[in-house]
Amino acid sequence: MSQILPSPEELAAHAAAEPEYARWLRGRGPLQHSVQTQAAVFRVAHQLVQYGLQPDLASVYRLFGALDRLTCAGLWLVAHMTYARRVRLDGAPLQPEDFKAQPEGHTGGALNMVPAYAGYLALNALSGKTRGWLMGQGHCVTAIDALNVLTGNLHPEQAAAYGNGEAGLDRLVQDFYSYAQTAEGKVAAPLGSHVNPHTAGGIAEGGYLGFAELMYAHMPLPGETLVAFLSDGAAEEQRGSDWIPRWWRAEDCGTALPVMIANGRRIEQRTDLGTHEGLEGFKLHLRRCGFDPISFDGRDPAAFVCALWEMEERLQHRVDEKERGILRYPLPIPYGIAEATKGYGFYGAGSNAAHNLPLPGNPSVDAEARDLFNQHAAPLWVEPDELAEACQLFIASRSGRVLERDNPLAVRRPIEPSIPPLHYRNDECSPMAALDRFYVDLCGANPDLRARVGNPDELASNRLGGVLKALRHRVSEPESELEAVDGRIITALNEEAVVSACLANQGGLNLVASYEAFCVKMLGAVRQTLIFARQQKEAGRPAGWLGWPLVATSHTWENGKNQQSHQDTTFCEALLGEMSDMVRVVFPADHNSLLALLPDIYRSRGQLACIVAPKRERPSVFTQAEAEQLARDGAILLDEHPGAEPLLLIANGSYQLAEMRRAALRLEEAGYPYRLVYLQEPGRFRAPRDNWELPALADESIAMRLFPDHYERRVLLTHMRPEVARGHLWPILPDALKTAVLGYRNQGGTLDEAGMLFANRCSWAHVLAACARLLDVPRSALLAPDEAAAVAGKESPAVLR
Incomplete structure (x- = not known):
């Protein structure tokens, strides 16, 4: 020395x-x-x-x-x-x-x-x-x-x-x-x-x-x-x-x-x-x-x-x-x-x-x-x-x-945060706008809780401009009004480093947002924290840190600006494999559904949330009351066209909901009965793997109300890979022969949203083709000849747009 x-x-x-x-x-x-x-x-x-x-x-x-x-x-x-x-x-x-x-x-x-x-x-x-x-x-x-x-x-x-x-x-x-x-x-x-x-x-x-x-x-x-x-x-x-x-x-x-x-x-x-x-x-x-x-x-x-x-x-x-x-x-x-x-x-x-x-x-x-x-x-x-x-x-x-x-770090339990007023909207906008305003207001309402934002250099692109303006990049020599010596945003092109800054900040309020595909680099650090917190709970000394969201945006279905490396649903799939009482995996479809999730996420203790949200403008789907019910129940009934032996349509993901609604309209025009359910939180409807996970699942009465047994034929259109979704959701997809699951099939490239959906056989027309198979009717019963030809790969997909 x-x-x-x-x-x-x-x-x-x-x-x-x-x-x-x-x-x-x-x-x-x-x-x-x-x-x-x-x-x-x-x-x-x-x-x-x-x-x-x-x-x-x-x-x-x-x-x-x-x-x-x-x-x-x-x-x-x-x-x-x-x-x-x-x-x-x-x-x-x-x-x-x-x-x-x-x-x-x-x-x-x-x-x-x-x-x-x-x-x-x-x-x-x-x-x-x-x-x-x-x-x-x-x-x-x-x-x-x-x-x-x-x-x-x-x-x-x-x-x-x-x-x-x-x-x-x-x-x-x-x-x-x-x-x-x-x-x-x-x-x-x-x-x-x-x-x-x-x-x-x-x-x-x-x-x-x-x-x-x-x-x-x-x-x-x-x-x-x-x-x-x-x-x-x-x-x-x-x-x-x-x-x-x-x-x-x-x-x-x-x-x-x-x-x-x-x-x-x-x-x-x-x-x-x-x-x-x-x-x-x-x-x-x-x-x-x-x-x-x-x-x-x-x-x-x-x-x-x-x-x-x-x-x-x-x-x-x-x-x-x-x-x-x-x-x-x-x-x-x-x-x-x-x-x-x-x-x-x-x-x-x-x-x-x-x-x-x-x-x-x-x-x-x-x-x-x-x-x-x-x-x-x-x-x-x-x-x-x-x-x-x-x-x-x-x-x-x-x-x-x-x-x-x-020691103080081992018994960390910060005060419960004051939740700011929620500002619901009914116009078309980016769902990320809900998080942007809420987190700024949350930090303002809780100045004694240290704020940390983990940012792999894409906040503005990911529609978190308000967060960037209010909290600013932490630097030693500021070059603009978006940087400050005391900034609370940790920015580095290293996903492990920025997520670790938030995982470590167990005495405050955290937020991490990244491209969905790049979130995969965070998995090891996140999983280690989840495992330790679960073991703390089982030992009778549950973790006291406040929950917060890992936001996977600029996601697979809207990142066609880049190549297929930017199109990957692995992150949410991997976290869905973790225990549902430790990490929630949610897919809000619009501004209001994302906003309604945030208070409980930030009031929770020892629990993370993976939010898979689009950054592009999306139609307003849910009223305030519907969004809050969806946050409580994990799924919601959106539409129903009654009749004998109806189809059960389940949408999981914002773009998937839009395709499913378009398919439902065609079913209604063709006279086929159906029920449309939006599934925001798949983990609520899995089979519990132990007694600790059981309280995190939806009550059986909710599951039966949304997914009644007499709806035997079911079609799920998911943000994720279909095999992963089918495996986790077998309780609501009980009969494989009477169920179709559509999702990401590892296809992509420089494509727009409609192109990504078609490439992965997830368009509204592919939903109808799956419905036709389950109904045992020809595709022509639900699709026009040129549409059916496009689904079969014999005509240009442009007709489906």
Whole structure:
């Protein structure tokens, strides 16, 4: 760390005067303290006393000594979680029967995370302030669980299972990768292979490497601090993380402290950061991006304490200088680089094998592997009374502050937003106009809820000009009235980065809008958030963040200006496959139907909504009352022409509704009875997959009223691919032989709306051809000869326009 530090001679004199410092200097097991770290601890100790955070230097050094013992115990326990069926707190060597028949774990990374998370705990203890934490490499969760168990930082279910001394630790190592299930098929243990809602203080799974890098700066609110542990492999490959200094503002962001664990290895390869040249090059790259890199010894928990403290001090100093007019945005963001060896502290450190199972064999059957385990675990063992004394220092430090389990980011629950007046219309207009006005009014009515708009550079094109004018792009040097230093729109041609900004903003109001085809790039980040929120609900601690919409517009059926890459219904189809209580997938057909959806979307908690909406002008279909009923029920009866054995026509999508209404008119002219239903929210009419999803479905009485059993012949015209729609909607499409489903067939190109509909056999005429088949009448009964010829591909489709 580039700072003024005492000389080795001064440190030696200090050790002679401070026995606790001298005791800490000796290290513990594999933990050795470099001269740089010795000097940094000296400096931090004096600052903590000067700031009144600690009574004296001896108290500080005593906790640093406890930190070494806690870290060794954490390393010891992580190794046992991978390999052992039990622990021996007396330090005796494990015997063959003490080992798992099938060891499993992400051992190397978890070993590297032990000093990192232990250092985080120690900083909280020393400063009297509880920070939040985030771990991009969620597979290293054993480090978190081990240290949480040792320090009593647990949710009730983990405390009951693992908090009972040696017996609890035995159950901890047995439960890890036990694959045990409940009768319902759920994971039986309050434990996982990644960060999960049972992990005290956890806020994200970290299953997709690289997303934490995109999210951390957008997570803390002013007055909060977040320590973000990041992966070196992800950091050098996820370029969106380079832009954090562009977005961070002290006025609406809390302190964010990124720390990369530079252990130099992926699963199978060395990373570029595993070389001196690569590491130096990365530091240079960080500086060019506006970061202030700080390298330190990633093997030593004390170095983490000092680095995090220094990062906080530097950032606050930069904010002070900015307020005095010395600096301007972007401020240099401190970025810790913890230089370590993969799997340090145990056998196999630095090897590819360190990632998963570092030993050369299975200790339960391999004597050499067993000897190696015992040999390398022995230096990590801490005598129980000594460990208890060390842990008690951490526990005692929580007096007057919340547990790490309950840090502000982990218990986020913003106030319910005030919903502004709704402005319904009866003229032809873009449905996106409803969202444009509503979101601006919503942000205006709720100034205490931080607004974030994720924008892949198409707001104006997507008819959100009011949002753009009111909230403005966040930039460092504004060039127009649509840009501002304090703008609330995060704009980048990187869908993962912009959606992550909103997924991270769990204390505020969010909106993401993109071309439907490009939304597919957001799926991994969105799905990770949905899964974590669902697991929180199942654990009895439901997510408290406010719901918001992911808007897929400029969509497949109206994006003929571009080539077929811009015509893709995958996003809504994929989200329809997720649990309907966690994400709603809705297809408003006009302005009013979209507007009526928005209040409940933004009042919901822990639930997203995928809105598939056209941006072009569309006719007004629904009155205010109809739109509100449609929002409540998920579908609505639009028209009915009674008679014997009528057809049930179901439209899903704005352009699909227009085609279906045109087909219905022809049926009526031909004397065939029908019922026309608009299906706005398909997920409401699926079969529930578990009891949690059941309340999100439409009441059976609604389904029977809209889709009565005596309507045997049914035609669905959907925005989506027909196979996907048929699979999800089998409860309302019960007889495949008496049902026709039309939708996107992967056809397209540079075509207008009518051309796209024809190319995919989704025009009104194709609907009538399907009706004729179900009615067992010739197409000529419903279509003129030239129309039938066009449907058959024998005449120009122009006749159908």
